[in-house]
Amino acid sequence: MPANKPFTTELTDAVMQAACDSVRLSTAGASLLRFGENAIYRLASLPVVVRVGRSVDAAEKETHVARWLEGHEFPAARLALDFNEPVVVEGVPVTFWENIDETSGDITSSEFGTILHDLHRLPPPTDFALPAFEPMPKVEKRLHAMPEGQLDPDDIEFLRDKFKDLSTEYEQLRFVLPPGPIHGDAHVGNLMRARDGQIKLIDLEDFAFGPREWDAAVLSVRHQAFGWVTEEDYQRYVAAYGFDPIKWDGFPVIRAIRELNMTTWLAQTMGESADVADEVRKRISDLRDDQTPRDWRAF
Template sequence: MSSAAALTESTAYGVLAKACEQVGADPTGAKLVRLGSNAVYRLAEPVIVRVSRDVDTVENVTRQVQVARWLEQAGYPATRALDVDQPVDIDGHVATFWVSVAETAEYAPIQQVADLIRQLHDLDPPSDFVLPAAQPFADLDSRLSVLANLDESDADFLRELIGELRSRYETLDFPLAPGVIHGDANVGNVILSRDGEPVLIDLDDFAIGPREWDLVQTALFYERFGWHTEDEYRTFVEVYGFDIMSWPGYRILAGYREISMTLWLAGKAGADEEAAAEVRKRVESIRSGGSRRDWAPF
């Protein structure tokens, strides 16, 4: 494990300044966009800088840069890694530099989301580096420590449900051929460029796995959360060419996604009472089979 200092606004800016010096960028006037799992800065020039929490993520961060450069070579519309020697390791944190797509995040229409996912699934895997195999439950297992922030009964319920979903997942017969997947494909990860063209962002979870993983969130957002209309979902299905909700395994993947979203929020619950209350509400709706329409976005 690394001995990197905690990622605060102060330490993140220190890493930013040193990383910019190393690659020849100018941190003057940099604006902190977000401080979460990463610190994200927007430079005065059209560049986004991401500073990771610690150097233990260097393998994943390196792969993100490799994926971006592979997609650029393929002519695929995704976020571009700046043409500098990166990632940059500074004081136990990893910084990466990205070409800014736009000044504000405007999400693409659903037909463009579906088209970009379809185009991605048409690509052959890269030849000069290896994408990992998708291991969704290994990812959940790595986050189970956040259950310590929950009531014991809620934590026990989620552990048991994860075990049930894992068993059922292992028996699934996926109708689509496996291949390159984004791993977190949804409308929130397709934004419009300054020219109004759709661009895929957030390359953290690229893998080789069942393509159904890139379809389930759009279905879930429509069917359970009401974040997409029926017309929008039907457009998504028509453009992509497959309706995941017609497959019996959909409910297992949807259940997984609900738990994944809840575990992410549980990580904030220890220090944020609003997040803790939202987690309790989510767990109760999963336990009772109640509506998810009142889940608040975080």
């Protein structure tokens, strides 16, 4: 990313425009679909989605993963127009993807469990190496990049201390599932149902080789910590995936790490909205007490 330039919609709009100009794609009528870890735009001129990221390495990995999944005919996002490598604009990576014409209807917990089960059965890629999984690779960078004055210094210090404590606890975990390729950020929001009914996996930048408990525990955290998933739906997920992470003794550590990741992920966009800033401060307050109910809003 350009030095001293925060990742804002102003920056990503300009980068998206420059990248599309460089490959002769029209941006007339383009719309911002989502802004978070990445900025996602849909072009009006072609069925193409433009993804502006924060890391060139992550974007390059994402293109490798997309081709690997396509080789296994796994239902996932596909690269568009033979753009097999990122276009880099002043250090900011841009990738181009086929637009998935999404239909209405929520992805069920059972469908999510089935997709995750099938993903975890794939053999590792042979033409490139997935990086070793890291549970909190972006926390320190996010805290370091926080604009001055957005968070109280005591809160930033608390988050750094929590990161250090959880890093130590993670190293002591004993995993029970065999390691392998994992999505790294697997949740129902990273699935889309196409018009033909097929469910496709998206957001491939966090793929790694590591403990499958990490992916498997996402819905478990959303169920146990936040109440975003009912007991009935959760049991359907467990039946489809074939393993209940809540019953594993390492789950509390994974839950705490995910809560910290979710908080710092949201904190990097708190300058975009007063609602986001309020939610971030609430989450940090909750993290100071393991017993506090997590009445968190989904973003």
